[in-house]
Amino acid sequence: MAQKIQSQFDGTENLKNYSAVVHFCGTDYGTDMPKAGQDALVAFVNSGGTYVATQWSSYMISQESFLKDMRDLILYDYVTSSSGAQTFSPVAAMAAHPLLDGIKSALTVNAGYVTGGTHTFATNPSISLMKDAAGNDWVLARTLGSGKVVNFAFNSTWDTTAPDSQNSVQKLILNAVNW
Numbered sequence: 001m002a003q004k005i006q007s008q009f010d011g012t013e014n015l016k017n018y019s020a021v022v023h024f025c026g027t028d029y030g031t032d033m034p035k036a037g038q039d040a041l042v043a044f045v046n047s048g049g050t051y052v053a054t055q056w057s058s059y060m061i062s063q064e065s066f067l068k069d070m071r072d073l074i075l076y077d078y079v080t081s082s083s084g085a086q087t088f089s090p091v092a093a094m095a096a097h098p099l100l101d102g103i104k105s106a107l108t109v110n111a112g113y114v115t116g117g118t119h120t121f122a123t124n125p126s127i128s129l130m131k132d133a134a135g136n137d138w139v140l141a142r143t144l145g146s147g148k149v150v151n152f153a154f155n156s157t158w159d160t161t162a163p164d165s166q167n168s169v170q171k172l173i174l175n176a177v178n179w
Contacts, residue, residue, distance in 0.1 A: 007031040011040030020050040020177040025155070029056040032066035039069055046145030052176040055114045055155045056081070071119075075126045075140040075151040079116035086113055086154070088130045088138035099129050099141055099150065099175045107168045111154040113138075126151075139172065141179070150176035 006025065011034065015021065021041060045051045051073050058076035060066040067074060089106040107130070118126050118137050126149075130139035142149045152172070 005031075006033040006037070009037035009040075010034045011036035011038075013040075015040060015044040015049060018044075018049065020052060022173065022177065023051065023053040023057070025053055025055060025057045025060065029060050030064065032060070032064070033070075035069055038067060042070060042072060045073060045147035045149060048146040050148045050150070050177060050179060052150045052152075052173060054152045055112070057151070058114050058116060058119075072121070072144055073149050073151075075119055075142055075149060076114055076137070076153065077116045077119045078114055081112060081114045083110075083112040085110045086132055086138075088132045088136075088153075090130055091128055094127065094129045097127075097129055097141070098179045099139065099172070101175050102171055103130075103168065103175070107172075109154050109169060113154045115153070141176075148179055150179065 006023065021044065041051060053073065055076065057067055057070070057074045058078035059081060061068060061071065061074050062078040085108055087106050087108040090100050090103060094100060115136050118128060118140055121142070124143050126140040126142040128137040128140055131137055136153065138153045140151045
């Protein structure tokens with residue numbers, strides 16, 4: 001599929017040919033995704049696809065009233081945001097989770113990021129796979145329908161820091177897509 005910014009994703013792409021969608025939600029945080037695109041992504045996950053996202057989606061839903069039809073795919077609740085180097089580590093009890101394959105120690109990313117909390121869902125709650133020293137969740141995962149959802153607290157397209165160019169972040173994203 002061709003790369004699209006979220007305001008252009010209208011759900012007309014045939015997602016059945018894909019196993020995962022990666023949503024780098026960043027500099028376009030002030031523009032909503034068409035409802036048909038949001039509905040297509042939720043249906044994609046419910047039917048077995050994997051949705052992987054970096055932030056600012058939690059900001060968009062709480063501060064801009066955007067992405068409302070994707071609430072089940074947005075695992076964070078936005079409280080505040082910042083930028084800079086942050087270190088986060090695997091949760092020991094989750095060490096065997098496929099998302100942490102090859103990730104055995106702390107990672108440091110220089111990026112924009114959100115802080116807040118894990119959104120509470122009535123069914124299929126999110127699980128935290130990595131946290132910072134203050135206990136904030138940095139990598140969340142959730143099953144939904146037949147599919148999977150992964151959210152990262154950091155943003156890969158906010159500024160010129162490009163955390164997705166780091167090998168450790170690429171490994172996390174690849175693990176998420178392969179989960």
